[in-house]
Amino acid sequence: MAEISREYMEQIAQMWNARGKGLITHMALEIENVSSEGVRVRMPFNPDFCVDKDQTLLHGGILTALLDSVFGLANFVTIKGVSSMATLDLRVDYLRAARSRADVIVSAHCFRKTRHIAFNAGNIWFDGHEDAEIARGTASFALTRGDTSLLEAMTKGKAS
Amino acid sequence: MNLQTVNANVARVPFFRFLNFEVQSMDDFHAEAEMTFEAHHIGNPIMEHYHGGIIASFMEATAAIAVQPDFTEVPAKPINLTVDYLRPGVKGPLYARANVTRKGKRIASVSVITWQTGREKQVAEGLYHFLLV
Numbered sequence: 322m323a324e325i326s327r328e329y330m331e332q333i334a335q336m337w338n339a340r341g342k343g344l345i346t347h348m349a350l351e352i353e354n355v356s357s358e359g360v361r362v363r364m365p366f367n368p369d370f371c372v373d374k375d376q377t378l379l380h381g382g383i384l385t386a387l388l389d390s391v392f393g394l395a396n397f398v399t400i401k402g403v404s405s406m407a408t409l410d411l412r413v414d415y416l417r418a419a420r421s422r423a424d425v426i427v428s429a430h431c432f433r434k435t436r437h438i439a440f441n442a443g444n445i446w447f448d449g450h451e452d453a454e455i456a457r458g459t460a461s462f463a464l465t466r467g468d469t470s471l472l473e474a475m476t477k478g479k480a481s
Numbered sequence: 482m483n484l485q486t487v488n489a490n491v492a493r494v495p496f497f498r499f500l501n502f503e504v505q506s507m508d509d510f511h512a513e514a515e516m517t518f519e520a521h522h523i524g525n526p527i528m529e530h531y532h533g534g535i536i537a538s539f540m541e542a543t544a545a546i547a548v549q550p551d552f553t554e555v556p557a558k559p560i561n562l563t564v565d566y567l568r569p570g571v572k573g574p575l576y577a578r579a580n581v582t583r584k585g586k587r588i589a590s591v592s593v594i595t596w597q598t599g600r601e602k603q604v605a606e607g608l609y610h611f612l613l614v
Contacts, residue, residue, distance in 0.1 A: 342521075342526055343532065347521040372494050380494075382496070382541045383496065383538065385541070385562065406567045413562050414561040
């Protein structure tokens, strides 16, 4: 697989920050690393995503949302010429209670891509506790090929 | 358990307030809820569709309530899930129905569907497991 240029990585990071609205913006995701091997993203602790009164236990659903988002990013950087994609299905295992106020780290990659479908896997842990995974997931995505990349569409969407 | 008590329970959970939904009907084996569209639910900013993770979260929340509507501190403990995304969730209310397929001593299995314009046009369907001990 070809290495991803620094310029392209910066464009991707810009696209994520340029969304301006929606869940990904609300999650305040920070791209830590992008390569052809996969992506690593940080989600800062957010009390809105907790289920308990003390706000220390994350809801499983936000971990699922995080995996779904980062799978999309992994596909976007790995597969060229995709104009849009849609999650086909998603499976998530919650490996232990997500109780911490630490940042959440998610690592995801695309392990197989075809003309129409991408297959992804990823895992989640609290920063500093990579040995204690809190969730693991797999997903498949339906890809729509086209000349207008997702990046261009986003940039235009922002400009208009 | 009456709906008012269940919705008061829902309102105590920070993430459930973030999702912004209301339980509309329930009995021993099912729960139905309606979620209000919010800007922070958006996954595709161009089309303004729901984020798949928000749909899965809403389904998980509805499933947990069907299993344990009278939770005291935190909702039922999820083990895992699988979701099939069938149609895009467009701007507007989203409905979910959770059916408890089996509730044993330790584990519950719940199937959930979501829709917008009609139940036959499902946006997503999923299977959720919960640990009851």
